[in-house]
Amino acid sequence: MTDSQSSEKLRVVIADDEPIIRLDLKKVLEDIGYEVVAEAGDGLKAVEAARALKPDVVILDIKMPNMDGIDAAKIITEEKIAPVLLLTAYSQADLVSRAKEAGVFSYLVKPFKEADLMPAIEIALSRWQEFLELEKEARDFEDKLETRKAVDRAKGILMDQYGLKEQEAFRRIQVQSMNTRKSMREIAEAIIIAHNI
Amino acid sequence: MRPAPVLNSVTSPDENKTMRSPLRARRLLAARRRSDDPDVALLQDEIERLERQLRELRVVNQSLRDELEEKAAEADALRRVGEATGSAFDLEEMLKVAADVAIQVTGTDSCQVYLYDKARDELVLRAADETANSMVGKIRLKLGEGITGWVARERKHVAVIRNAKMDHRFKYFPEIHEEEYESMLSVPLVHKNEILGVINVRTRKPHVYTKTQVRLLSGIASQVAGAIEKTRRARQLEKTAVQLHTLSEVSQAIASNYYIDELLHLFVKMTARTMNYKTCTVLLVNHEKGELVLKATQSDSPEYTKKPRPKIGESIAGRAVAEKRVITVPDVRKHPNYLFPEIAAKAGLCSLASVPLMFHGEAIGVLNCYTDKVHQFTKEEIAILQALGTQAAFAIEHAKLTVKSAVIQEMHHRVKNNLQQIASLVRLQMHFTKYTTTEQALTDTLNRILAIAAVHELLSRDDLDTVSMKKVAEQILSGAKQSVVAPGKAIATAVDGAEIRLSLSYATTVALVMNELVQNAVEHGFRNLDEGKISIHLEDGPAEVAILVRNDGEPLPPGFDPTRTQNLGLRIVTDLVRSGLGGSFTMENVPGGILASVRFPKNGAGLLPA
Numbered sequence: 016m017t018d019s020q021s022s023e024k025l026r027v028v029i030a031d032d033e034p035i036i037r038l039d040l041k042k043v044l045e046d047i048g049y050e051v052v053a054e055a056g057d058g059l060k061a062v063e064a065a066r067a068l069k070p071d072v073v074i075l076d077i078k079m080p081n082m083d084g085i086d087a088a089k090i091i092t093e094e095k096i097a098p099v100l101l102l103t104a105y106s107q108a109d110l111v112s113r114a115k116e117a118g119v120f121s122y123l124v125k126p127f128k129e130a131d132l133m134p135a136i137e138i139a140l141s142r143w144q145e146f147l148e149l150e151k152e153a154r155d156f157e158d159k160l161e162t163r164k165a166v167d168r169a170k171g172i173l174m175d176q177y178g179l180k181e182q183e184a185f186r187r188i189q190v191q192s193m194n195t196r197k198s199m200r201e202i203a204e205a206i207i208i209a210h211n212i
Numbered sequence: 213m214r215p216a217p218v219l220n221s222v223t224s225p226d227e228n229k230t231m232r233s234p235l236r237a238r239r240l241l242a243a244r245r246r247s248d249d250p251d252v253a254l255l256q257d258e259i260e261r262l263e264r265q266l267r268e269l270r271v272v273n274q275s276l277r278d279e280l281e282e283k284a285a286e287a288d289a290l291r292r293v294g295e296a297t298g299s300a301f302d303l304e305e306m307l308k309v310a311a312d313v314a315i316q317v318t319g320t321d322s323c324q325v326y327l328y329d330k331a332r333d334e335l336v337l338r339a340a341d342e343t344a345n346s347m348v349g350k351i352r353l354k355l356g357e358g359i360t361g362w363v364a365r366e367r368k369h370v371a372v373i374r375n376a377k378m379d380h381r382f383k384y385f386p387e388i389h390e391e392e393y394e395s396m397l398s399v400p401l402v403h404k405n406e407i408l409g410v411i412n413v414r415t416r417k418p419h420v421y422t423k424t425q426v427r428l429l430s431g432i433a434s435q436v437a438g439a440i441e442k443t444r445r446a447r448q449l450e451k452t453a454v455q456l457h458t459l460s461e462v463s464q465a466i467a468s469n470y471y472i473d474e475l476l477h478l479f480v481k482m483t484a485r486t487m488n489y490k491t492c493t494v495l496l497v498n499h500e501k502g503e504l505v506l507k508a509t510q511s512d513s514p515e516y517t518k519k520p521r522p523k524i525g526e527s528i529a530g531r532a533v534a535e536k537r538v539i540t541v542p543d544v545r546k547h548p549n550y551l552f553p554e555i556a557a558k559a560g561l562c563s564l565a566s567v568p569l570m571f572h573g574e575a576i577g578v579l580n581c582y583t584d585k586v587h588q589f590t591k592e593e594i595a596i597l598q599a600l601g602t603q604a605a606f607a608i609e610h611a612k613l614t615v616k617s618a619v620i621q622e623m624h625h626r627v628k629n630n631l632q633q634i635a636s637l638v639r640l641q642m643h644f645t646k647y648t649t650t651e652q653a654l655t656d657t658l659n660r661i662l663a664i665a666a667v668h669e670l671l672s673r674d675d676l677d678t679v680s681m682k683k684v685a686e687q688i689l690s691g692a693k694q695s696v697v698a699p700g701k702a703i704a705t706a707v708d709g710a711e712i713r714l715s716l717s718y719a720t721t722v723a724l725v726m727n728e729l730v731q732n733a734v735e736h737g738f739r740n741l742d743e744g745k746i747s748i749h750l751e752d753g754p755a756e757v758a759i760l761v762r763n764d765g766e767p768l769p770p771g772f773d774p775t776r777t778q779n780l781g782l783r784i785v786t787d788l789v790r791s792g793l794g795g796s797f798t799m800e801n802v803p804g805g806i807l808a809s810v811r812f813p814k815n816g817a818g819l820l821p822a
Contacts, residue, residue, distance in 0.1 A: 033629065034721055034792030038784070039636030042643055054791055078625065104628035105621075126632035129639065 024050040028068060030061035030084070031076035031102065040074065043129050058082030065096045072136055077103040085117045092118030098143030100135055102127065162200040169203035172210045282424050286431065289317035293432050297439030307339030310436045315341060318425045320413040322393060326353065326360055327409035327440070331588045335364055335410060347387045358383030359398050360410045367407060369399040369426060374418035395419035399429045401437040408440050455596045458486035462600055466607040475611055476508035479604050483581070484510050490584040491561060494604065495529055496577035504529055504578060513559035519552050527551045532566035533575040538598060539566045540589045563587040567597045571605040579604065634661055644780035655695055662691050663727035667719045678713035684723050685748040688730055696734045702743040703734070710752035721792040722759065728781040729761040729808045737765020737806060756811055764805035774799040
């Protein structure tokens with residue numbers, strides 16, 4: 016992250032219905048080396064800007080007209096656009112838990128200090144990275160599991176049809192995979208489909 | 213009743229034989245007499261004794277048979293009354309059957325059943341044979357009035373052989389043809405020492421009532437009394453069940469509602485429906501004015517809903533609140549304390565229960581329940597109404613607290629948001645402006661804070677959601693004259709044009725913009741001049757609002773562009789107008805001075821196009 020930051024500024028979308036606060040936030044962000052690519056006065060416009068510009072981080076006020084910051088955060092997180100940092104004048108427990116549920120990665124209580132902004136953004140970014148990695152891991156595991164299930168069934172089919180031993184059946188699928196440059200899962204699924212016909 | 217030994221002797225075998233053949237015994241006796249046997253006389257005595265015994269036994273036998281028959285009839289009568297009371301669908305039907313059975317088993321000509329109406333302390337004819345059937349429900353007797361009333365009061369039966377109407381206790385009702393009857397047997401209906409009514413039988417001819425007849429009628433009376441009590445208890449249970457259901461339904465409905473008006477509307481509607489009242493109304497106490505304010509009613513009478521507010525302590529509702537107790541009135545149209553009997557008459561209101569809504573020992577209001585005809589509010593009913601009143605009082609207080617805490621939360625939010633705004637302004641000021649003196653820097657900051665404060669001040673003063681921009685402009689100008697204009701300079705100010713009202717967020721933005729423009733005019737336009745004029749003109753166009761700030765000070769330098777200046781004030785204006793209001797900002801030299809124009813679309817500021 017440090018390398019990319021030095022060569023290329025992190026892009027931020029900010030949303031707050033108070034223009035003065037937006038102006039201040041923009042200035043502070045620019046001073047500490049971020050690029051504010053869009054400003055929005057409500058949650059709906061913030062979501063639109065985030066979808067269109069794919070920023071690195073989105074900073075949202077909670078209380079905004081049309082769509083509040085928590086609902087906007089939910090959409091932005093679900094669509095895996097960017098981590099959301101919530102800016103709020105509230106600091107009640109129930110709001111924090113609502114924010115957590117919406118997938119908010121960090122938050123700052125108003126009035127915020129200049130010095131708090133960078134750490135909060137860094138926390139949001141690193142947690143976002145973690146989240147993406149975990150998600151990828153989960154997807155990989157799922158794929159591996161599916162591959163294994165398919166290969167096991169294909170092996171069984173080959174053993175039955177050609178009277179092969181398990182190892183031999185596995186080897187045939189492996190060879191076929193290498194020859195055709197297809198994944199073992201694809202080969203196994205083809206065998207299963209062929210067998211079902 | 214009869215000596216048992218006599219009965220036993222009947223069963224001895226020898227005598228039995230003698231008894232069965234009296235003819236033979238007499239012949240034997242005659243023969244013995246002729247033979248002059250000395251034993252004959254003895255024998256003769258013996259036979260005579262036996263014959264006497266026989267005659268006695270016959271009488272005993274007959275009386276036993278009669279007694280058995282009576283008992284059987286009695287048992288039958290009681291069985292029939294029992295059946296009637298067990299199977300009858302309602303009280304009236306049961307009483308009618310009981311009356312018919314009473315006539316049959318006592319062998320009388322007529323029967324009437326009176327029941328005691330506790331609320332009115334009267335006996336009411338509730339069932340009779342055909343001759344008086346049409347008068348059921350219409351004949352009423354006070355306790356102690358007439359023979360029937362006397363029986364009810366004394367709880368003793370009375371039997372009159374003839375000429376009952378001449379009895380000193382008699383009360384004559386021509387409607388039930390009482391003159392036709394001579395005798396009368398009147399028995400109280402009593403259950404657990406409580407008088408429930410009276411059952412009477414009559415005969416047209418003079419008649420001496422036997423012990424059996426009295427016992428029979430008493431038996432019927434006690435069965436009927438038991439049945440009445442059973443019905444009454446069943447009704448009571450049913451009513452209690454309905455009332456408890458009402459209570460829980462109403463409590464549930466109102467406990468979950470935070471809006472007092474909605475909550476009270478639901479409360480009166482449900483109370484009226486489930487308790488079967490014509491009109492239910494809730495009035496709440498207004499302490500400052502010492503009166504009761506109508507908050508909810510399901511009455512559709514416009515006169516009723518508009519009637520003047522009662523004072524606490526006056527009228528019936530006012531007294532219920534002041535005395536913290538339930539007050540019932542049988543008929544408000546006739547009650548001296550009821551203030552508007554004509555309105556009540558027009559709205560069809562009759563009986564009233566005024567129930568104070570109690571919360572922590574204080575009456576916070578009153579629930580008025582009206583019926584459309586004379587109604588006796590029972591003790592149980594009033595208890596339910598009191599419980600409902602307490603529920604409502606708690607729900608009201610709960611709702612008030614919830615609203616209060618929501619308001620406090622909102623206040624916290626606003627305060628923090630405003631602090632953020634101020635922090636942002638100060639930070640921006642630090643970034644953009646190089647001040648030569650601290651005083652200058654603080655004055656700028658102070659004026660910005662005051663511009664925001666002006667909006668809040670006006671917002672709280674008007675108690676509305678929107679703020680008059682004219683008033684904000686006036687405050688900003690007068691503030692600027694005090695703090696920014698150097699002493700010795702004479703700068704006149706004026707505000708004119710249309711009245712425009714904006715919500716908090718937009719009003720704050722516009723206030724900051726006006727503040728910056730006014731400050732800018734004072735600082736730059738009148739730096740070297742000692743007198744001049746600054747005016748703010750508001751324009752309310754069809755789709756656009758314009759704020760024009762004019763001054764007759766020094767003109768702008770050539771090529772001046774407000775969007776490209778490093779002047780924080782003008783940067784704030786540019787940014788606020790563009791991103792806060794979605795509008796445009798220009799500054800130019802015009803004949804007679806400098807004109808700064810801010811224009812923004814109405815829909816962008818939450819205003820509807822004209």
